[in-house]
Amino acid sequence: MPFAGDILLYGGEDGEVLTAAEILYDNDFDSFCFTDSFEAHLSSAEASYLSITDAAQKQIKDQLQNSDSLTGVQIIVEPTSPLKAKYRIELVESTAAGSIKLNLKGINIFSERKTASYLEGTIIEINGEGELEPRNPQLSISKLSGSLEEQIQLMLDEQVNPMLASHGGNVMLEGIKDSTAYVRLGGGCQGCSM
Numbered sequence: 001m002p003f004a005g006d007i008l009l010y011g012g013e014d015g016e017v018l019t020a021a022e023i024l025y026d027n028d029f030d031s032f033c034f035t036d037s038f039e040a041h042l043s044s045a046e047a048s049y050l051s052i053t054d055a056a057q058k059q060i061k062d063q064l065q066n067s068d069s070l071t072g073v074q075i076i077v078e079p080t081s082p083l084k085a086k087y088r089i090e091l092v093e094s095t096a097a098g099s100i101k102l103n104l105k106g107i108n109i110f111s112e113r114k115t116a117s118y119l120e121g122t123i124i125e126i127n128g129e130g131e132l133e134p135r136n137p138q139l140s141i142s143k144l145s146g147s148l149e150e151q152i153q154l155m156l157d158e159q160v161n162p163m164l165a166s167h168g169g170n171v172m173l174e175g176i177k178d179s180t181a182y183v184r185l186g187g188g189c190q191g192c193s194m
Contacts, residue, residue, distance in 0.1 A: 050104050052124040056132055060091070060107050060124075069093045072101075072108025075122065075134050077115035084159065085118050087134040149173060152181055164188075 052060075064070050070091050078086040095101075095110040102109045102119075111119055118139055127133040145151070153173045161170050168188030175182050 049120040050102065050109060050122050050124065052104055052107070053126065055126045056124045057105055057107065059126065059132060063091055064107070067091075071095075072110055073124075073132070074099070074110045075119065075124075077111065077118040079115065079118060081159065081163075085115075085136070085139050087118075087122065087136060089124065089132045089134045149176060152176070156183070 060073055064072070070093055072092060072095075074090050074092045074095060076088045076090065078088075080086060092110060096112070098113050099110045100113055100116050102111075104124075118136065120136075121138050122134050122136045124132065124134050146154070156171055156173060164170055164187075170186045172184045172186065173181060174184050
C-alpha cells in the first residue's frame with residue numbers, strides 16, 4: 001500500500017464516491033469511509049479536531065473578555081500541497097459567510113469551510129515570542145535550519161519524497177557544486193515518465 005492512514009471519500013450526485021470506493025476495494029484498500037457530500041463531513045466537524053494549551057486558552061479568553069467586539073478566533077490555513085499547509089490565527093469580530101464554527105473550551109473557533117479538513121490535529125499554543133500560534137505537527141511547514149545541504153534534504157524529505165513514494169520512488173541529495181544541487185532518483189523514479 002503506498003500510504004497509511006484514514007481515507008475519507010466524498011463526492012457529488014453522480015456516484016463518484018461509490019466508483020472511487022470500488023476502485024480502492026479492488027486495489028486491496030479495505031479500510032476507508034465515504035460520505036455523500038463534503039457538507040455532511042463538515043457537519044460532523046467538532047472541537048476534538050483541535051487542542052489548546054492552558055496558556056493559549058487563558059490568553060484568548062482574557063483578550064475576548066477585554067473587548068466588546070471580539071467574538072472568537074479565526075484559524076487561517078494556507079495549503080501549499082495536499083500534505084502541507086501554513087497556519088496562522090487572528091482574533092476576530094465577525095467571520096466571512098460560509099465559515100464553520102467550533103467551540104473549544106468556551107472559545108469560538110472559526111475557519112473557512114474549504115480548509116476545514118486541515119484542522120484535524122491542530123494545536124493552538126503560545127510561541128517563543130508570546131504570540132498565539134496554531135500548529136499542526138502533521139501538516140505544518142517546518143522552518144529550515146542547518147547547512148544548505150541539510151535544508152535541501154529536509155525539503156526533499158517533506159515535500160518531494162511523500163509524493164514520489166506513491167509511485168515507489170524517492171530522491172536523495174548527492175551534493176551541491178557551483179550553485180547546482182545534484183540529486184539521485186531511486187526506486188520507481190529511475191526512468192519514470194511522471
